[in-house]
Amino acid sequence: MGVAKDVSKDIKAVLRDQISGKLLLPLQKIPSERELSELFSITRISVKSALDSLEVEGLIYREDRRGWFVSPPRIKYNPLSRCHFHQMIRDQQRTAKTQLLGVKSMMAPSIIATLLALSELTPIHVIERLRYIDGRAVLFVENCLISHCFPDILSEDLAQSLTILYATKYGFKTNRSNFEFIPTAAPEHVAQALNIRTGQQVLKICRVNYNQHNDIIDCEFEYWRTDAVMISINN
Amino acid sequence: MGVAKDVSKDIKAVLRDQISGKLLLPLQKIPSERELSELFSITRISVKSALDSLEVEGLIYREDRRGWFVSPPRIKYNPLSRCHFHQMIRDQQRTAKTQLLGVKSMMAPSIIATLLALSELTPIHVIERLRYIDGRAVLFVENCLISHCFPDILSEDLAQSLTILYATKYGFKTNRSNFEFIPTAAPEHVAQALNIRTGQQVLKICRVNYNQHNDIIDCEFEYWRTDAVMISINN
DNA sequence: AATAACTGCTGGACTAGTCCAAAAACCAAC
DNA sequence: GTTGGTTTTTGGACTAGTCCAGCAGTTATT
Numbered sequence: 001m002g003v004a005k006d007v008s009k010d011i012k013a014v015l016r017d018q019i020s021g022k023l024l025l026p027l028q029k030i031p032s033e034r035e036l037s038e039l040f041s042i043t044r045i046s047v048k049s050a051l052d053s054l055e056v057e058g059l060i061y062r063e064d065r066r067g068w069f070v071s072p073p074r075i076k077y078n079p080l081s082r083c084h085f086h087q088m089i090r091d092q093q094r095t096a097k098t099q100l101l102g103v104k105s106m107m108a109p110s111i112i113a114t115l116l117a118l119s120e121l122t123p124i125h126v127i128e129r130l131r132y133i134d135g136r137a138v139l140f141v142e143n144c145l146i147s148h149c150f151p152d153i154l155s156e157d158l159a160q161s162l163t164i165l166y167a168t169k170y171g172f173k174t175n176r177s178n179f180e181f182i183p184t185a186a187p188e189h190v191a192q193a194l195n196i197r198t199g200q201q202v203l204k205i206c207r208v209n210y211n212q213h214n215d216i217i218d219c220e221f222e223y224w225r226t227d228a229v230m231i232s233i234n235n
Numbered sequence: 236m237g238v239a240k241d242v243s244k245d246i247k248a249v250l251r252d253q254i255s256g257k258l259l260l261p262l263q264k265i266p267s268e269r270e271l272s273e274l275f276s277i278t279r280i281s282v283k284s285a286l287d288s289l290e291v292e293g294l295i296y297r298e299d300r301r302g303w304f305v306s307p308p309r310i311k312y313n314p315l316s317r318c319h320f321h322q323m324i325r326d327q328q329r330t331a332k333t334q335l336l337g338v339k340s341m342m343a344p345s346i347i348a349t350l351l352a353l354s355e356l357t358p359i360h361v362i363e364r365l366r367y368i369d370g371r372a373v374l375f376v377e378n379c380l381i382s383h384c385f386p387d388i389l390s391e392d393l394a395q396s397l398t399i400l401y402a403t404k405y406g407f408k409t410n411r412s413n414f415e416f417i418p419t420a421a422p423e424h425v426a427q428a429l430n431i432r433t434g435q436q437v438l439k440i441c442r443v444n445y446n447q448h449n450d451i452i453d454c455e456f457e458y459w460r461t462d463a464v465m466i467s468i469n470n
Numbered sequence: 471a472a473t474a475a476c477t478g479c480t481g482g483a484c485t486a487g488t489c490c491a492a493a494a495a496c497c498a499a500c
Numbered sequence: 501g502t503t504g505g506t507t508t509t510t511g512g513a514c515t516a517g518t519c520c521a522g523c524a525g526t527t528a529t530t
Contacts, residue, residue: 067511185291226418230416301522491513498506
């Protein structure tokens with residue numbers, strides 16, 4: 001889309017300034033597109049364009065038909081630390097919440113089968129969850145578990161940390177993981193859950209987990225709102 | 236921007252299909268926005284919106300006033316492997332090129348000083364380079380070196396690997412590094428170099444390098460075209 | 471043969487609207 | 501007090517154009 005250059009340079013600079021100057025605080029609402037277009041005497045399309053650009057930058061985010069809001073600071077995600085979601089968020093003085101969206105049991109589709117190194121028709125469980133930080137839905141997670149490794153797991157509370165559940169109920173420790181971080185667009189079902197537009201940018205993380213015997217136990221697809229996270233690695 | 240929903244769903248699906256079906260090949264040009272708008276009987280704005288969305292997905296990219304093109308496969312970037320850029324690209328059967336954009340010598344601004352753990356006014360060299368994969372500019376790099384650690388470095392060929400230069404000329408080995416990966420928008424000078432629009436999404440990588448004595452020797456800012464790369468970690 | 475000027479094509483930026491659907495606020499009826 | 505419509509507000513999607521600037525290829529000039 002027309003990305004802000006001349007007319008919208010103004011409004012971008014003003015908003016950026018207001019945000020960095022703490023006049024607009026995290027989670028606070030920004031005036032509506034129509035208001036801004038009147039304030040700056042430009043079309044709503046140009047306003048949208050400027051807001052889009054600030055959104056890419058990670059300064060603001062939109063909620064469908066609710067308005068635009070200032071983004072809170074990014075969470076630091078260290079893939080090398082064996083720390084589960086709630087712990088990580090708590091360590092950064094933020095509050096976390098997990099909501100179970102649904103569970104499906106099915107035969108592993110080919111992409112998943114390849115990732116999990118399954119050679120033939122194998123049943124898997126797919127657990128879909130939505131994670132919140134400070135009350136805002138920022139992460140959609142899809143876990144694919146090899147069913148026979150986790151008998152009876154569906155009767156457990158799946159809103160808790162799966163890593164902990166693996167350890168306590170099955171004696172599995174996540175020994176190592178393979179990660180892939182891919183900036184891409186949100187697929188339909190993810191966009192819907194995160195309340196963003198289909199095709200909007202997200203950070204996709206594909207993760208394959210190995211237990212202490214070096215067996216693959218599950219894989220995970222995470223979709224983060226890009227303004228909510230940064231990857232941090234110290235080695 | 237209006238992200239593709241109804242009218243533009245069509246055009247998105249068609250292009251996606253043509254690309255995955257290899258009817259449109261990497262680096263190949265897509266029909267112009269005006270042509271597409273006639274072909275699908277929709278406005279150019281709607282076409283733009285659909286193309287924008289495919290761009291976010293990483294399937295296509297634009298070149299200013301030249302047209303839209305199909306993205307080649309992403310490069311896998313493993314931050315834990317001590318492998319320099321040209322080596323990494325070669326290992327993936329692609330061709331790399333580095334172009335020196337310029338060198339500045341200055342006092343470290345506060346952000347850099349903090350990163351490099353400098354306590355007082357310290358001169359640094361800033362080396363700006365542009366990296367190409369298969370002839371396409373995909374990576375803008377800014378290296379900030381503490382000047383007194385690298386006497387006379389400016390007389391060297393700076394288009395080669397700095398890691399290698401550090402080792403051969405100064406006996407420095409990059410022992411470990413801290414990384415931060417941040418999906419954000421391209422600043423003005425980066426956008427210009429990469430030939431993308433200001434404010435377009437990029438993957439920003441901040442990296443601080445330590446030598447074998449555990450001293451910070453330099454820091455680096457990388458800005459990747461998001462469709463050109465994925466981060467891959469195995470541990 | 472080299473260079474400068476022209477020209478068409480491309481995306482960039484923008485104006486001025488319209489219609490729609492979801493969310494939220496409001497208000498009246500129960 | 502709660503429920504259930506109605507109205508208002510908000511962003512989503514779209515139409516139908518305009519003008520501009522950079523790129524590339526051609527043509528005319530030197």
